[in-house]
Amino acid sequence: MKNCIFCKIAKGETSAEVIYKDDKFIAFKDVNPKAPIHFLIIPKKHIPSVNHLKTRDKKLIGELFLVAQKIARKQGVAKSGYKLVFNVGKGGGQLINHLHLHLLGGWTSPTHHPTIKERDIPGMP
Numbered sequence: 001m002k003n004c005i006f007c008k009i010a011k012g013e014t015s016a017e018v019i020y021k022d023d024k025f026i027a028f029k030d031v032n033p034k035a036p037i038h039f040l041i042i043p044k045k046h047i048p049s050v051n052h053l054k055t056r057d058k059k060l061i062g063e064l065f066l067v068a069q070k071i072a073r074k075q076g077v078a079k080s081g082y083k084l085v086f087n088v089g090k091g092g093g094q095l096i097n098h099l100h101l102h103l104l105g106g107w108t109s110p111t112h113h114p115t116i117k118e119r120d121i122p123g124m125p
C-alpha cells in the first residue's frame, strides 16, 4: 500500500530496528516504547486493522501469534510474561492503519507494570 509507513518498513524502504523477519512477517522496536520491551509485529501483507480481516487471513493470524511466542522466547520475556495488544480503529487508539501486534514486557517488578499494583496480587500484603 502506497504511503503506508509499515509497508515501507516491510519493504526495507524505511529504516527500523528490525528484530525478526521471515517471508510473511517482520518485527521491529517501537520508536516510542511504552514498556522496557516494546516490539511491533506486522504481516508484510497490508491489512488495515483487525476489522478488515477476512476468512482467508485465518492461517496468517494464527502464524502471527506463533511469531509473537518465538520473539517473546528469544527476547527473554516468555517466562516473566508479556502483553500482546491490537489497537483497533481510532477509538481503540490505532494510529497506523496497517495491522500490528504490540508485544510489551520487561517490567522488573509488579509496581512498574502500568496496570498491576502489588495489592492486586494474591498473597501480597
Ligand code: AMP
Pocket: 005, 016, 028, 029, 030, 031, 032, 033, 040, 086, 087, 093, 094, 095, 096, 097
Ligand atoms: P497504534 O497506536 O496501535 O497504531 O500503534 C502505532 C505504534 O507505532 C506506536 O506505538 C508508535 O510509537 C509506533 N510507530 C510509529 N511509527 C513508527 C516507526 N517508523 N517505527 C517504529 N515504530 C513506529
Ligand code: ZN
Pocket: 001, 004, 005, 006, 007, 008, 045, 046, 047, 097, 098
Ligand atoms: Zn501497509
